[in-house]
Amino acid sequence: MIRYLIIDDEPIAHRIIENYGENLPHLVKVGNxxxxxxxxxxxxxxxxxxxxxxxxxxxxSGFDFLKSLASPPKIIVTTAYKEFALEGYELNISDYLLKPFSFERFIKAINKTIDASPNKKSMANLITETKPDVGSFFLKGDKKHHQIHFEDLLFVEAYGHFTKVYLKDDMIISSQKISDFEKMLPTLDFLRIHKSFIVSKNKIRYIEGNRVLIDQHKIPIGQTYKENINKFF
Known part of the structure; x- marks a missing residue:
């Protein structure tokens, strides 16, 4: 677990980091x-x-505060002022997030911070290694945290800045990107067949031409992902 603290005078900045952090199971907020x-x-x-x-x-200021700490923890600076980046790196910060920053950029900062620590694995590896053991993960959507069981997941579809997660009896729209799901889902059970689709291997009914059928959904196979499908044969 990585215990984190948010230090910012803007409430909206707290909400953004909290929302991003809730999607990463190994981040635990200590306080605001x-x-x-x-x-x-x-x-x-x-x-x-x-x-x-x-x-x-x-x-x-944040930098004056940082200079006052005898043994500071890892630091990710979040600011709207890019001109302070050089001073931040001189203070040995782990990364520098320029507001507004995306969830993908947030994950990169976390991974960079973990990789810089001894005996630490990247967040992507932590997620993919722990999820197959429990057979499920929590997904935020519709202001709720849904527990998603791998066996119920049919496929994932990119949907603009969001992702549609199709289940046996439901569909959830998530703020996570499809690239996040590609890192999170176990590769033994899930396969990316298109830039906009990741499918459950076990849920494929048949493959016909450049499409796969899952339940009643016909899903295209992208040209650059055909090699993944060819491994079935």
């Missing part, structure tokens, strides 16, 4: 701080592995 002095108190009372730190805050 809206200035550096609140953060000092939390750090004195709780174990924290990672800080999401804003730079431009009242009373004490």
């Amino acid at each position: 701080c809206y200035n550096a002095f609140e953060a000092m108190q939390v750090l004195n009372e709780s174990a924290v592995d990672l800080l999401f730190l804003d730079i431009n805050m009242p009373k004490l």
Whole structure:
């Protein structure tokens, strides 16, 4: 588990990081701080592995706060001011997220932070290694957290900035990108057959030409993904 703390004077920044963090099972939020002095108190009372730190805050800037820490945890700076990036790297931060940042960029920052730590595996590896053991994962959609069992998952379809997750008896729209599902789903059971589709191998009824049939859905096979399908034969 990676215990993280958000330090930012903007409430919307907290909500964005929280929403992203909820999609990664190995991130656990310790607390929310809206200035550096609140953060000092939390750090004195709780174990924290990672800080999401804003730079431009009242009373004490993020960098001045960071300089005051004797043994700081890993730091991911989140800010709207790209001109401060150089100073941030001189303070040995793990990564620098320029607001507004995407979920994909957020994952890259987490992976970079973990990879920089000894004896740590990337978030993508942690997810794919733990999920097959439990046979399910939690997915946020419709303001709920749905438990998705692999055996119920038919296929995943890219849907603009979102993803449609098709189940035996339901369909859920998720804010995660299809590339996130490709990392998360076990490769023994799921296969990407198109830039917009990942399918359950066991749910394929038949393959005909450039399409596969799953349930009543006809799903196209992308030209660059035909090799994946050819492995079936």
